[in-house]
Amino acid sequence: MSIWYFIFILAAHILGILLFFLLLAFIGYCVYIKYVHMKYDHIPGPPRESFFLGNSPAIRRVMARDGNGHDLFLEWAERYGSVYRIHVLHYVLVCTTSPEAIKEVLMSSKYPKDLFLHNRLFNLFGQRFFGNGLVTVIDHNQWYKQRRVMDHAFSCLYLRSLMGTFNERVEMLMTKLSDFADRKVETNMLEQVNYVTLDVITKVAFGMDLELLENTSLFPKAIETCLKGMIYNIRLVFFQFNPKNWPFVKEVREACKLLRSTGAQWIHNRKVAIKSGGNVPKDILTQIIKAVGKEEGMTKDDEEVMLDNFVTFFIAGQETTANQLAFCIMELARHPDILDKARKEVDDVIGRKRDMSYDDLGKLVYLSQVLKETLRMYPTAPGTSRCLPTDMVIDGVHIPAGTIAMFSSYVSCRLDKFFKDPMEFNPDRFHPDSPKPYYCYYPFSLGPRSCLGKNFAQMEAKVVMAKLLQRFDFTLTPGQSFDILDVGTLRPKSGVVCSIRHRKQGA
Template sequence: MWGSVGRVCLSWACTLLHYLALSLLIAFLVYCAYVHYIHVKYEHIPGPPRDSFLFGHTASIEKATKNYGVVHDLFLRWAEEYGPVYKINFLHHVMLYTSSPEAVKEFLMSPKYPKDPHAYNRLFYIFRKRFMGRGLITDPDHEHWYKQRRIMDTAFSSTYLRQMIGVFNEKAENLMEQLASKADGKQHVSLHGVINRVTLDVITKVAFGMELGLSEGNESDFPNAISLALKGMVTYMQNPFMQYMPQHRKFVREVEESAEMLRNTGRECIEQRKRAKRNGEELPVDILTKILEGAEHSDGLDDEIMLDNFVTFFVAGQETTANQISFTVMELTRQPEITQRLRAEIDEVIGLKRDLSYDDITNLTYMTQVLKESLRLYPPAPGTSRYIKEDTVIDGIRIPGGVPVMLNTYVMGRMEKFFPDPLKFDPERFNPSAPKPYYCYFPFVLGPRSCLGQGFSQLEARVVLSKLLQRYEFELVPGQSYEIMDTGTMRPRDGVVCTLRPRQAS
């Protein structure tokens, strides 16, 4: 009897497996048919041949990003080969890339094109931990973003930046003192590393009233946490399923712990500040206070959104500025004439002053040109994306709606048709009398969603670079390269390791 029952059960199991396999096969074939439909729908748009039917251009992109390679060089090559509009595929997704200035103008200057929700929603979490959430960078909902931006604007006004010049001076001066003991022409100093510590000191003090003392030599877990979070962000964007793979368990756990540390620190700051405000205590004049005051006069921001922006400021407000300064220093090591001209301007405008005023910094015209040229060649944040909901036309090519478009300042900044001899470092491109680049240069994006902190970032960069050039001569250690590493932001691959000497009186 039991043998008969067993045979019946086995028969039913085999039948069930048969139907399950058949169902999966039918589902797979239907999905493949849909992928083919997407291919046909966008087939008229130029683009490189797909590596595979299902996975599209994934293999080419993975090869370009191996060992933190710069995938944007691949996008540049494709732009030069396939023209101002081309497509890439992954599964049923299509993404457009454009290097058309008119398209940049249209998509960035108009609020009707939101950020690509598919891409930016992925930054809500890193693996299983909330990361940037719905902060200013990642929020694809224009109305919700605009509410946040109104609250944040006063915290980054030029009036407030004038008040903060003292903090920039203090932290940069701490760095100069730290470098004094190493400026013997022999010791190797990773300038990217020490500049990173200064920019983190500045953003924590100016934004949240925190004193880390990194530029004075104190140790902290924050630099490593930010670095891990950025690496995690990139790997999660490329492969969100790695969190389920045993071989990546240790890395995933470390990334999640870093994200949690940043948010817990932010939560503690916000709670302390709110408690101090309720108790009528005198509040520090910093960005967090400004945000809380602004939120009172609006409909407010919930604490999780404030934490999203806390993480955003920590990562974007520190990492990108440090990378820009480091790239500039790296380039100056092979540009003696530009360095000499910069020092001459610093001598004329600042002299031997230690406390630089806001007016001093804004009068450094040539330094502004140098920093802009550095951003052209080495933009820490190379691009952004927008979502095209409805059918449109780009450079004469019909674009069916429902597709994201990538706009890449790294790619356009290195194209001959926009910047002659594009790999030459030439600050005269940004001379005030030179023609302004026409929608082909946007390191801080353009339009309503341009970077809120660009004034903050450029003021800080000028203070740090001024003091470094005023005080020291630097030379790249032999064996260092000028290559770029892409870790979510663009940074110098070898860390700009230099030897330093006190600057000789001219």
């Protein structure tokens, strides 16, 4: 017998052993999935479409047509009640709209961010994204250390000092809109408010001038690409393994690299300024450096955490506010009576002033209601999740320890058991004398891990909307949809295309 015969026999035996162990692993995985099904089958929820894939085919169909996944979750909440389960492979998510559960879990620090979401946001298709930044870090002590330092960049005193920058950057938007009005050119308002919010965050948070309203930049596209990649990475676990998706996966990785390489350069420049004793602002960039706890001798991991927070604030500080503004413009254009009431308040409070003061913002009570109602119908960061470390009973349903619990402000705020006529845009729901919704309205999340920048975001939104209402009339161009595009955050699919006109004096 030749040596090749023995090699063939040996290879066949090795292959047989490998196939045997693969078969055992497959059988073991099937048994585990069956165990998971039995563990959660007492919880109501949509029927699984596949033994292995669970409910992910339904989610995939929605995403394939650029639909809003949260409308599917809303449909399931209406059908199955305040507690229901979703199966994705061997993962089970329990969604709840129970105000008592929302209060218990989100208001407490003993329910950590879930590991599944952390892993899907830590990197995008192998390229580090949010990492262990403030939004995603799981360890409470690490989170608390970062949050305590970052609080200084969002203190009331510091926010007051930003009014000059807010006024300056929003005036640039007003100039651009004035040009559109003069030329009678229709404009995509989502695109314009994206530019101004990105200009604001880069100037206020990082001390840099992009001036996107006057120049082009790769940043808006990079952010959009990362967000789209994020939602695919979370909801379609095997997305990156499909060869037809590889060009997009590569694009997402390059977008992440662009954001992080830019952050590395900006952080380096600021560290040099700090080391030389220069007068540096107490902005987010300075706080990001201080959050690590040392300015010299940083480890590679320290550098990565700084970049994690750079990307976190860069995206979170721009994207959600821009989307809120676009939705607000869309709804005001659809409701002339509400628009007139908001405009009258603006005229009464700021008149023809160019620069708004911090005190002016507090007097724009009805505009605040409009912005809150916008976030009720269109919570741009629509939900959050937590891990339940112990068994829990929610509305009479037993939830096993280790379960990932999902909370959707979008779903809660569109249920008529919490809001009468939920699809009606009605700012009076948030009148100071109206009853406050009980743990079902949380566009900035709740509790210790609520959004750090919510006051910053609403200040900025008020300045933009007040100046827009002060100077321009706007109408929606016919034929566009009012659909919602779900890219992790929610944005108007149409872009809110408007015809802009100068307001007539005295109008």
